[in-house]
Amino acid sequence: MGGAKPIPLPGGQIRMSTSLPVLIAGGGPVGAIAALALARQGVPVRVFEADDRIDDAPRAATTHAATLEMLEELGLVDEVIRRGLIAPKFCIWDRASGEAIAAFDFGVLEDDTHYPFVVQCEQHKLNNMTIDRLRAFAHATYDFSSRVQAIHQFDDRVELEVDTPAGPRRVAGAYAIGADGGRSTVRKALDIAFEGYTHPERFLVLTTPFEFAARYDGCLRNYFSDPDEWCALFKVAGEDGGGLWRVVFPTRTEETEAAAFDEAAVQARLQRFFPKRDSYPVVHRNLYNVHQRVAASFRKGRVFLAGDAAHVNNPLGGLGLNFGIHDALELAHLIARVMRRDAPPDTLDFYDSFRRPLNVEYVQQQTIANKKRLEEKDPAVRARGNDALRAIAADPAAHRAYLLRASLIESVRKRAAAVG
Numbered sequence: 001m002g003g004a005k006p007i008p009l010p011g012g013q014i015r016m017s018t019s020l021p022v023l024i025a026g027g028g029p030v031g032a033i034a035a036l037a038l039a040r041q042g043v044p045v046r047v048f049e050a051d052d053r054i055d056d057a058p059r060a061a062t063t064h065a066a067t068l069e070m071l072e073e074l075g076l077v078d079e080v081i082r083r084g085l086i087a088p089k090f091c092i093w094d095r096a097s098g099e100a101i102a103a104f105d106f107g108v109l110e111d112d113t114h115y116p117f118v119v120q121c122e123q124h125k126l127n128n129m130t131i132d133r134l135r136a137f138a139h140a141t142y143d144f145s146s147r148v149q150a151i152h153q154f155d156d157r158v159e160l161e162v163d164t165p166a167g168p169r170r171v172a173g174a175y176a177i178g179a180d181g182g183r184s185t186v187r188k189a190l191d192i193a194f195e196g197y198t199h200p201e202r203f204l205v206l207t208t209p210f211e212f213a214a215r216y217d218g219c220l221r222n223y224f225s226d227p228d229e230w231c232a233l234f235k236v237a238g239e240d241g242g243g244l245w246r247v248v249f250p251t252r253t254e255e256t257e258a259a260a261f262d263e264a265a266v267q268a269r270l271q272r273f274f275p276k277r278d279s280y281p282v283v284h285r286n287l288y289n290v291h292q293r294v295a296a297s298f299r300k301g302r303v304f305l306a307g308d309a310a311h312v313n314n315p316l317g318g319l320g321l322n323f324g325i326h327d328a329l330e331l332a333h334l335i336a337r338v339m340r341r342d343a344p345p346d347t348l349d350f351y352d353s354f355r356r357p358l359n360v361e362y363v364q365q366q367t368i369a370n371k372k373r374l375e376e377k378d379p380a381v382r383a384r385g386n387d388a389l390r391a392i393a394a395d396p397a398a399h400r401a402y403l404l405r406a407s408l409i410e411s412v413r414k415r416a417a418a419v420g
């Protein structure tokens, strides 16, 4: 997306249309990356994060090629690779028979990207390393324990009401970004509808150090199709690099948290998936509501939505955070150009007009299709879906086309074509 380096004028100043900073509500991975991208372009930025630390619950890990290229621009990619695991392929299995349906190898993208693989790097690692980089910029601040409560817009500025450890504060900025997650206070304050639906079941994530790789061809990202209980299995490095596996199951719709987390039920679920003689060590158990929703608009006046505040989806395909990082870079690039007077303010219209349909086309459509395929109950439809996957995997051109879409490279190329 270019423009990652600060552009200082003589004397170290950046010529800006205003001296006000960009304000960011939410210092999760998307808010922190938007802040770093702005700071690197010389734009003053303030991040307000409600929590007192970065949440390390197991959420995103899969980082796709298109995103790795953006993290390279931000100087983050080497650390992401070092603290993560390189996963060159993903495999789709039939759970009941244990047979492989198809394997997809990102190596076929070697002429398309410097990174013909995904990196499994836990999102809290990316979040923390981004904040560390941000702290090097004198014109950037990142405040924990600071919850944005309300937002007020004026012709020339936006003001946030923030609850801080020192009491309530009212802070002015040139623009604001709501990167405050799926339950976004900013989105609600702007009265923007979150259109779509919530899946009736929840997703249960069980994390274990038990090593599954030998059974599944050394593949670190596995999906198991099953009409009764699909499953997904991913490896992450863990804090010490020793490796942890996250096993994802859908809950029954009526299943309570207590029932899903019950030790006997957890062991039974894992044993049904992969029977072994002794019990599983389980280091985390987490339950997530899962939605397919897109904000009716990604912008109102001087305020923008990015990441989960703008769109949420099921995690099958590992696309939500990736797309949110792309939002962050696009928005930082557009805002920096306008604030430097390199582009007129209506340049900012591109963000909503382009990224909203792009999310529907690449993230909502793919994740909905991935889930449907794994859980399909009609045997004939299942068989057709599996045959289609086998045919794609067996044909080099179709294999590459499938992965260009799955890795979001195609969506980035579409954007490049749109801006000329």
Ligand SMILES: Cc1cc2nc3c(=O)[nH]c(=O)nc-3n(C[C@H](O)[C@H](O)[C@H](O)COP(=O)(O)OP(=O)(O)OC[C@H]3O[C@@H](n4cnc5c(N)ncnc54)[C@H](O)[C@@H]3O)c2cc1C
Pocket (backbone or CB within 6 Å): 025, 026, 027, 028, 029, 030, 031, 048, 049, 050, 051, 055, 058, 059, 060, 061, 062, 063, 123, 146, 147, 148, 149, 179, 180, 181, 182, 184, 185, 186, 203, 205, 288, 306, 307, 308, 309, 315, 317, 318, 319, 320, 321, 322, 323, 324
């Ligand atoms: C099980 C699971 C697996 C996933 N796997 C993947 C994957 O492999 N790849 C992928 O791309 N995506 C994945 N995702 C999705 C990914 O986790 C999210 O898309 C990502 O967290 C979005 O980042 P964010 O910064 O937009 O929002 P969040 O991570 O939700 O961060 C929002 C931040 O805003 C803060 N906040 C909230 N309200 C306020 C307020 N009023 N004021 C100030 N701060 C506030 C919160 O404390 C939080 O720190 C997965 C999700 C789940 C649940």
